[in-house]
Amino acid sequence: MRRFWTDPSQAQYRRTWLLLLLFTIVLLGIGIGLRDPWPADEPRFALNALEMLRTGQFWFPHRGGELYPDKPPLFMWASALSIWLTGSVRWGFLIPTTLAGVGTLLLTIDLCRRLYGRRIALMSGVALLTAFQFVLQAKTAQLDMMLTFFTTLASYGFLRHALLGPAKKWWLTGWAAMGLGIITKGVGILPLTLLPAWWWMAYRGQATRFRLKDLAQGIGVMLLCVATWAVPMIVMATWGDDPSLAAYRDNILFKQTGQRYADSWAHLEPWYYYLLNVLPWAWMPLILAFPWAIPAWWRRLCRADARILLPLSSVILIVTFFSLSPGKRGVYMLPTLPLLVMAMAPLLPGLITKKRLHWLGFGLLALLGGILLIAGILGFVGLPALTKVASRHAVSPWAWWIVIGVIALGLLAWARPRRGLWALCGWLIVFWVSWSSWGYTLQDHARSPRDMMADVESITGTGIWLAMPDYDEEFLLQSRQPSIQFGDKTPASDQFQRAFAWLQQDDSRWMFAMKRQAEDYDCIDRGQVHDMGIQNGDDWWLVPATAVGQCQGDVTAAPIFVAPTTLPDSTGSAPRV
Known part of the structure; x- marks a missing residue:
C-alpha cells in the first residue's frame, strides 16, 4: 500500500479512480428519494420545474402561477428534466446537484493528474470530498452546485490552455462553460478571475499567451x-403583448445582476462576513492545513509557479469580489473550493505527514464529536433548553447525536493523535451517510409540510379552493388542491385584504395562513379556525370562508395568481377561478 501511494501504476490508478468515483456517487447520492424539498430554496426551484412541466412554459420560469425573475432557467430546466x-x-x-458534484470532482482530479501526476490527483479528489461545504451543497438542490460545475469546467479549460497548452479548444470550452x-x-463569469495572474505569467513566458483576438x-x-x-426570451418579452414579460426581462437582465451585486437589498452582511463567519466551516478541514500551506504557497509564488498562482489568485479575487458586495450568502463561496484544492494539491503529500496537522484533525473531531455526544445526552435526559427547541420543531435527534458522538470517540481511541486526519475523514463519512439516511428520516416531517397539507385536504375536502396569503413555497409545493396566491412582492396586508374579498365570494373556499399574521385581524371568527400546529417554526391556521364574513376585503389590493396543481395524477392544466 505504501508503494501504491508513492508510485501508482496506470492500472492501479484506474482501479483506484474507479473506486473513488463509485464511492463519490454513493456518498453524494445516498438519500435521494428519502426526503422532500426543504426550505429555503429547494421548494422554490421544485415549483419552477413543476410549473414548466405542467404549463409547457420553459422560457419564463413561474412560481405559484407568477413569473419568477430572480434567476436564469438552466438549473430549473435540469430539475424539470x-x-x-x-x-x-x-x-x-x-x-442535478448530485451529478454536478460528481462532475466537479472528476474535473479537479483530471487537471491535478495532468499537472502533478496520479498520486496527487487521487489525493486532491479525497481532499475535495472532505470539504464540508462541497458535500453539503451536493446534497442540496440549490443553484450553486451546478454553477460550481460550470465555473470549474471553465477554470479547467482555461488552465489546460494556460499551463498545458496551447489548447485552443479548451480555451473556447472554458468560455462556453462560463x-x-x-x-x-x-455570476458565471467568476473564472475571469484567472486572467490577471494568467496575463502576468504569460508576460513572463511561463504560461500560454492569449491575444485580443482570442479574447474576442x-x-x-x-x-x-x-x-x-x-x-428568445428578449424577443418574446419585447414583441409580445404581455407587459409582465417585459418586466421579467428588465428584472432578470438588470436588477438581478448589477443592482443585486452593487446595491443588494437582502442578506446584508459586513465586509468580513466570509472571512469570519463562512470560510472557517466551509473550507473545513482544508483550512486546518493553512499554517503550513501559506508558507509553502509563498515559497512557490516567489519561484513564480503558475500552477499555484493562477488558482490561488482566483480564490482570493472571488472572496474579495463577494466581500465587496453588501449582500452575502455562505453558498457564494462554493466555487472557490475546487480552485483551493487545485492550489493545495502539490502540497498534499507533505501536509499529510505533518504531526501537528494530525493533532488539529484529532482536536477538531474531539470537539465535534464531544458537542454532539453531550448535546444528545442532555437532550435525552430532558434538558429544557434543548427539549423546548426540539418539541417546537417536532424533532428528537438525541439518539442520532449520541450514536455519531460515540463513533467519534471510538475513532479517536483507534487513531490517537498521530492519525487524527484519518479519524476525521472516517467520521465525516459516517456523518454524511447518517445525515442522508437517519437525519433525513428524522427531519423530513418537520421541514416538509407534506403531512400538514394532507391534513388540510382532509378538513377542506378534495378539490376545494385554498388561498395562501404571504405563502411559503414549501406549502404551495405540497398543496393537494387548487391554490391561489397574491403576489410574492405584494405587502402582506394587501394580500390579506384580497384574500378576504376572494373568500367572501364563495363560502366553500378556505384560507391557509400563518397564525401570527392572521391573528392580527380581530374580524376572523376564532371559533371556526382550525389550528394546524407548527411547521417550519411557525404556527398555521386553516380558516373557512364563513369565518371572515365581517372582515373588510378589497378585490384591488393584490393580483391573484393561480398555482397549477402539482398532484401526480394532474392533467397539468391550471384550474379556473
Whole structure:
C-alpha cells in the first residue's frame, strides 16, 4: 500500500479512480428519494420545474402561477428534466446537484493528474470530498452546485490552455462553460478571475499567451451560449403583448445582476462576513492545513509557479469580489473550493505527514464529536433548553447525536493523535451517510409540510379552493388542491385584504395562513379556525370562508395568481377561478 501511494501504476490508478468515483456517487447520492424539498430554496426551484412541466412554459420560469425573475432557467430546466425522467419530485429534485458534484470532482482530479501526476490527483479528489461545504451543497438542490460545475469546467479549460497548452479548444470550452454558468446564475463569469495572474505569467513566458483576438473569440462563444436562452426570451418579452414579460426581462437582465451585486437589498452582511463567519466551516478541514500551506504557497509564488498562482489568485479575487458586495450568502463561496484544492494539491503529500496537522484533525473531531455526544445526552435526559427547541420543531435527534458522538470517540481511541486526519475523514463519512439516511428520516416531517397539507385536504375536502396569503413555497409545493396566491412582492396586508374579498365570494373556499399574521385581524371568527400546529417554526391556521364574513376585503389590493396543481395524477392544466 505504501508503494501504491508513492508510485501508482496506470492500472492501479484506474482501479483506484474507479473506486473513488463509485464511492463519490454513493456518498453524494445516498438519500435521494428519502426526503422532500426543504426550505429555503429547494421548494422554490421544485415549483419552477413543476410549473414548466405542467404549463409547457420553459422560457419564463413561474412560481405559484407568477413569473419568477430572480434567476436564469438552466438549473430549473435540469430539475424539470430529472423530475420528468423519474416521474417524482422526491426522486428527481436532488439529481442535478448530485451529478454536478460528481462532475466537479472528476474535473479537479483530471487537471491535478495532468499537472502533478496520479498520486496527487487521487489525493486532491479525497481532499475535495472532505470539504464540508462541497458535500453539503451536493446534497442540496440549490443553484450553486451546478454553477460550481460550470465555473470549474471553465477554470479547467482555461488552465489546460494556460499551463498545458496551447489548447485552443479548451480555451473556447472554458468560455462556453462560463456562458452556461451565466444562465445558471449571473455570476458565471467568476473564472475571469484567472486572467490577471494568467496575463502576468504569460508576460513572463511561463504560461500560454492569449491575444485580443482570442479574447474576442472567447467572448463570442460565451455570448452565443447565453443567447440560446436570452435571445428568445428578449424577443418574446419585447414583441409580445404581455407587459409582465417585459418586466421579467428588465428584472432578470438588470436588477438581478448589477443592482443585486452593487446595491443588494437582502442578506446584508459586513465586509468580513466570509472571512469570519463562512470560510472557517466551509473550507473545513482544508483550512486546518493553512499554517503550513501559506508558507509553502509563498515559497512557490516567489519561484513564480503558475500552477499555484493562477488558482490561488482566483480564490482570493472571488472572496474579495463577494466581500465587496453588501449582500452575502455562505453558498457564494462554493466555487472557490475546487480552485483551493487545485492550489493545495502539490502540497498534499507533505501536509499529510505533518504531526501537528494530525493533532488539529484529532482536536477538531474531539470537539465535534464531544458537542454532539453531550448535546444528545442532555437532550435525552430532558434538558429544557434543548427539549423546548426540539418539541417546537417536532424533532428528537438525541439518539442520532449520541450514536455519531460515540463513533467519534471510538475513532479517536483507534487513531490517537498521530492519525487524527484519518479519524476525521472516517467520521465525516459516517456523518454524511447518517445525515442522508437517519437525519433525513428524522427531519423530513418537520421541514416538509407534506403531512400538514394532507391534513388540510382532509378538513377542506378534495378539490376545494385554498388561498395562501404571504405563502411559503414549501406549502404551495405540497398543496393537494387548487391554490391561489397574491403576489410574492405584494405587502402582506394587501394580500390579506384580497384574500378576504376572494373568500367572501364563495363560502366553500378556505384560507391557509400563518397564525401570527392572521391573528392580527380581530374580524376572523376564532371559533371556526382550525389550528394546524407548527411547521417550519411557525404556527398555521386553516380558516373557512364563513369565518371572515365581517372582515373588510378589497378585490384591488393584490393580483391573484393561480398555482397549477402539482398532484401526480394532474392533467397539468391550471384550474379556473
